[in-house]
Amino acid sequence: MSSDRSGSDRLVPDRLIPDRLVPDRFGRDDALADAARDDHVDDGPSSSRRTVVTAAAVAAGATALAVLARGYGTYRAERDAAYARVDPDEHRVAHTPVGDVEHRERGSGTPVLVSHGIVGGCDQAMRVGSALVDDARIVAPSRFGYLGSTIPTYPSPSTQARAFAGLLDDRxxxxxxxxxxxxxxxxxIRFALAFPERTRGLVLLAAATPSDRERDGPTGPPTPLLRDPVFWLLRSRAPRLLRRLFGVSRGDWQRAAPADRDRVDALLDTLFPVAPRRAGVAVDADFTNLHVVDHADDYxxxxxxxxxxxxxxEDDPLADFSDAARFADRTPNGVLRAYETGGHLVFGHGDDVREHVTAFVRDPDGYVAGTAPRSATS
Known part of the structure; x- marks a missing residue:
């Protein structure tokens, strides 16, 4: 098992994350200048897949520039409204032994802590938690580098788990x-392993889980995409393309119930503004997503x-289904809820997912004991 240097708690973000990726506290991207500028520096080995993705990102930036030149007023108004939604004055900050954790909290009942995905934050965590479970106390932190959460020297998932524990102590x-x-x-996963006495149950949704396969291609969106103008363009002018990146096809979208569409729209809204999330994306792309593969024994x-x-x-394009299924099968008290379609957002199954997650949250032991067979597919 690999060692974890999570004992290093001094906060020095610039030792891990290049300064150019750490935005001023909610400093806005300049629309036209940032859309045109390519400050991507890749010192690692290149691949054809990375080259294609980066080229597409640069093309998207150029397109954003052209669109913004015609509709800058609309962009500016929607950008300002988006920043108002993530205003730091609206969030709480817990001062933990491994740094500040910005968070939101809502509801009452069983506590449910949500660890959000890439290009997320406490706003996304709250959206996910509210969509997943009824009658619960949702604790929604921003992970390292997202919105107002700081980055420790060694931002491993184990260190992040310690930050979660500190947040729970604070609350x-x-x-x-x-x-x-x-x-x-x-x-x-690391929280459940390190603090089993504090973990009533573990829910993994479209999760990045340990894999025995070699890494292939980039583990996060390329830097040229991480611009407010580009993300605004995708969200407001090319939503079908954005949904497709998460595995939601046009046919699935057209056949879906309005409630499922609303859930996805609400979730995608949390991707913008992206500037206050860039440092967190860098942590995930350069550390988190590599660690779970390179140090699989830790999970x-x-x-x-x-x-x-x-x-x-089963058709998730971003997190491998076979890895998730294997994780569930090898967990002593694990259950797999699988769907043939849905992509990375498990789209089209919102009501069923909510029903099962809510039942699990209310009685994790009873849910696992009463679920037969262990792997259920819808």
């Missing part, structure tokens, strides 16, 4: 159900003693 929460989505799953499902519910779509 007076003894134990919780932990939900990990996408790139937020490694920290959720051994056989060591996860708490009740575990894994929810995953």
């Amino acid at each position: 007076g929460v003894d134990d919780t159900v932990v939900v990990g989505t996408s790139a937020g799953a490694p920290a959720a 051994d499902p056989a060591d996860v003693a708490v009740p575990t519910l894994v929810v995953h779509a």
Whole structure:
């Protein structure tokens, strides 16, 4: 098992993240200048896949420039409204031993801590938690580098788990159900492993789980995409393309119930503004998503003693289904809820997912004991 240097708690973000990726506290991207500028520096080995993605990102930036030249007023108004939604004055900050954790909290009942995915934040975590479970106390932190959360020297998922524990201490929460989505799953798994006495249950949704396969291509969006104008363009002018990146086809979208469409729209709204999330994206792309593969032994499902519910779509283009299924199968108290379609957002199954996650949150042990067979597919 690999060592974890999570004991290094001094906060020095610039040792890990280049200064150009750390925005001023909610300093806005300049629309036209940033759309045109390519400040991407890639010192690592290149690949054809990375080259294609980067070229597409640069093209998107150029397109954004042209669109903004015609509709800058609209962009500016929607940008300012987006920044108002993530105003730091509207969030709480917990001062933990490994740094500041910005968070939101809502509701009452069983505590549910949500570890959000890449290009997320406490706003996304709250959206996910509210969509997943009824009658719960949602604790929604921003992970390292997202919005107002700081970055420690060694931002491993284990260190992030310690930050979660510090947040729960601050909020007076003894134990919780932990939900990990996408790139937020490694920290959720590490929390369950490090603090089993504080973990009522573990839910992994479209999760990045340990894999025995070699890494292939980039592990996060290329830097040229991480511009407010580009993300605004995708969200407001090319939503079908944005949904497609998450595995939602045009046909699935047209056939879906309005409630499922609303859930996806609400979630995608949390991707913008992107500037206050860039440092967190860099942590995930350069550290989190690599760590769960390169140090898979640190996430051994056989060591996860708490009740575990894994929810995953078989056609997920971003998080491999076979890895998730294997994790559920090897977890002593694990259950897999699988769907043939849905992509990375498990789209089209919102009501069913909510029903099962809510039942699990209310009684994790009872849910696992009463679910037969262990792997259910819809």
